[in-house]
Amino acid sequence: MSVVTLTIDEKIVSAQEGQTLLDVARENAIDIPTLCHLDGVSEAAACRLCLVEVVGTSRLLPACVTRAAEGMVVHTTTPKLVEYRRMILELFFTERNHVCSVCVANSACELQALAASQGMIHVRLDYLHPHLPVDTSHQQFGIDHNRCILCTRCVRACDEIEGAHTWDVAGRGIHSRVITDLAQPWGEATSCTSCGKCVQACPTGALFRQGSTVAEMQKDREQLAFLVRARKEKQWIS
Amino acid sequence: MDRSELNDLAQRERASWKPARLHCCTASGCLATGAEGVFKAMKQAITDKGLTDRVQAVGVGCLGLCGRGPLVQLAPQGPLFEQVSAEQAPSMVGAAVGESPHAAILDTAHPFFSSQLKIVCETSGEIDSERIEEYLALGGYRALHMALTEMTPAEVVQTISQSGLRGRGGAGYPTGLKWATVAKMPPGPKYVVCNGDEGDPGAFMDRSVMESDPHRVLEGMAIAGYAVGATQGFIYVRAEYPLAVERLRKAINQAKKLGVLGSGVFETPFDFRVDVRIGAGAFVCGEETALMASIEGRRGSPRPRPPYPAEMGLWDRPTLINNVETFANVPTILRKGADWFASIGTEKSKGTKVFSLTGKVRNTGLVEVPMGTSLRHIVEVMGGGVEGGSVKAVQTGGPSGGCIPAEFLDTSVDYESLAQLGSIMGSGGMIVMDQTTNMVEVARFFMEFCMDESCGKCIPCRVGTVQMHRLLSKIAEGKATSTDLALLEQLVPMVSETSLCGLGQTAPNPVKSTLRYFRHEYEERLRPMTSTNGRVPLPLRLA
Amino acid sequence: MAPASHPSGDKRFKILDVTMKRHLYQHDALIEVLHKAQELFGFLELDVLLYVARGLKLPPSRVYGVATFYHLFSLKPQGEHTCVVCMGTACFVKGADRLLAAIEQQAGIKAGQTTPNGKLSVMTARCIGACGIAPAVVFDGVTAGQQTPETVQQQLKGWL
């Protein structure tokens, strides 16, 4: 595989051909925010937070699926991108009912952390305040749709790593929901192996382990990447 | 079937045509106003009058002026009857043998008809949509035969490139270039997909073409298949068009039976199968990656491009996707030559475009005009303008397009000119609005459409459309302040630039264009802000 | 291997089997099969979805996801009669909203609902392509053009 050289935020970096811009940036300690990307599973390119500007292209490109190419000049934090990311985060916060102060994932939540790091400290748009259910029918886990951001990490982790495909997305547009099997209570979803990968994958407090209260939930999102890597490289001890 | 058999069949068919043919439109528009009864009554009247050897009634495709249906035309060169009823059938049959008819006759010298130049609609309204023989009689499948027997695939691609044909689905991507890309991909399974998911509200050109002349689309697809090296085609039709589905299926079966589709087309080594796939009510499936997902039996969620379908499409194989009207142009281009086609239209937009002219305009229906015709000519001369009023704006391009105000009616209709005005050619919907139309409501209407049709995959479209809709509703209801308008104006570029697919990227366009041309209609609905009492917040004096 | 037919012995499942078989149980036939199922059963019960999932060897959540993505699929029973008001642009500028309001008022339900007696479902469509004869309404599958609040109310009279 050949090596290409490109510039990200004035920094000259090298990358393997075919590597994504997100990968390359992270290797070089350049932070590009994202919510739907999860190491170890396929990309959805749905959260649009990792959009970057590439010189010579008028369109903004998602870093998670854009391949590094020789001579590429990439900007990750132009004023426009900063503003757009802020607004995207606002949209996330208005869509469901995100109340950090009473959330199990308080201080372990990627959405909360991004709001802080991207300077989104108030939401100018109207909160939609949908009325959404909480499903705690599963013995070990629960899902609070109020906190779901539809990143589909759970769907992908369940399908691609565990192989159960218990999760999928139902409905469409603003009415989209993640569901288990035929949208019956999670506890009745026969395909679920209770492996808990979805809970680890979830960036917010939407999927949680039962019995944890406010701010108690810890997430180990590395675990999934470890599994994928170990399986591929046949190496379980690093 | 070889060349001479094809000619024989066509000649035999022509010979069987009666001296007078009563063409009764049996496309959806006229069927909805009772065309079927008229058609049956005419057949009956022919039998009753004992004229079966002199007159025949033919259920043809769209005759254009849908607003005045049911339409019946006496062919060849007879009068065009409007708003006919079954009771008038005997009289029209009488007209076929020289009696004077008792039915309202449309003036076919009117610009609505005389300004048209028909390529796509060439045989629409001339032939029985459900009989391949009639299509063959008017030269159908000649182009396919010619391509297979006289041209290399590269020459076919070359011809399409030279013709200057651009995609009729909206964006106007050069068709030849797309074909060349797919053709260049390494051999192996490739697919040809016809996008018949005409979802723009106010647009029905593709429905009409598929209902009126399904073989023309199939022929175009088969030629494309030969050119790019594909042996399987899919035609994806929205489920709201049951008649189009039925006629396409019938057409495919007839074509297979005659050996013009299937294995060994025209006894050459070229195989080409076509399957109809039906949508199930999702506008987003008009977006090509969503459409492919739907053909694969999945949720119609788009995916990022690149990779483009030309490299990685259906089942990750190279896939050529063109719109119905694009394919319908192909047979004629091959038969008449690239130069002929390129001589029509403007420098960058060649050929003709079919528009569905609707809204507050006198003559509603389908028109096919050379590219470069002015909006004014289409709306005011052909369409006859607004009944008892004046044009305020013309909406083109559906929910992805924009509203062009009356002062720009002299604009030539081509891809570039419309884009310059902040609208798009789109698939060809052209909706006329008069002075009573409230432009904020129009913007809200389209936003509601996009909000309902968003697939929900990416956040800017899923929630951005909802937020824009809320802001538009607030403005329309007089509850918004200038802060709300400012927020709307920030959402517009954000949603355009950050959405994953074309639906979200273009969803703000109607807002953008109405804000550009009718800003005062927004501003006059704003309410005053809560005052900060003139106090200046910063900088604070040091205490 | 063809799946065993439905234990209920309901003939309609047999027909569904034939449809699936004709499509060689390919995954991409899901939408076609769901169309057929809805045609047979009137709507898509969970039981039917599960049957389709088993037949096509697809995860149930994927089948449910597809069935709820497309607006023409219904997971709830529909009324005896249906009335679809086209809300496309051409119909909109010609007053489709007034038609819908008249219908909703007469039937006492909102678009997307079915009357409590199961007689009538009122729906809206995004554009049925009958723009030339706008505003259009589809009564039990038959398109009627150039409608007015009076004509639609007249049509619905016998259905309520």
Place this chain on the structure above:
Amino acid sequence: MDKLKFATVWLGGCSGCHMSFLDLDEWLIELADRVELVYSPLMDAKKFPEDVDVVLVEGAVANQENEEMAHRLRKASRYVIAFGDCAVTGNVTALRNPLGLALEVLRPVYLENGDANPRLPDEKGIVPVLLDRVLPLHQVIPVDCYLPGCPPDAPRIRAVLQDLLDGKVPQLSVEQRYFG
């Protein structure tokens, strides 16, 4: 040197932000040297003054009284700070919004599950009328500064006030911007 006229207001919130304000401990003494507290639930002023420099507003706008107060303080103040998550986002106070409009929230509480004498609380002038939707402060009046946190911890409050005292636009560090 004139002292900054400083106020704190308690709208629809739990007063936790005010408790956190008291956690400023000895810095409060320093603050008292620089500002004059003219209105606060922590003191006995009945009416919001006419001329205030800086006001910390805790809580969301949940009822008509909150709404009137918000407008009054905006008219009288040069610098309005949305103080804590309820003021900034609606937070816990807004948890009722998904349940529906005011009446839909009141009905099950006071009527359907009311005991002996079920009735809606409606004493004019005593029980403020609920707004249909709980709103964050900036959706009611223009806000100059946002201080998130549930509650914002004392260092955050101090950071904002210190910047203001120094005549600067308050800047919160990333850690200080967290909701919750």
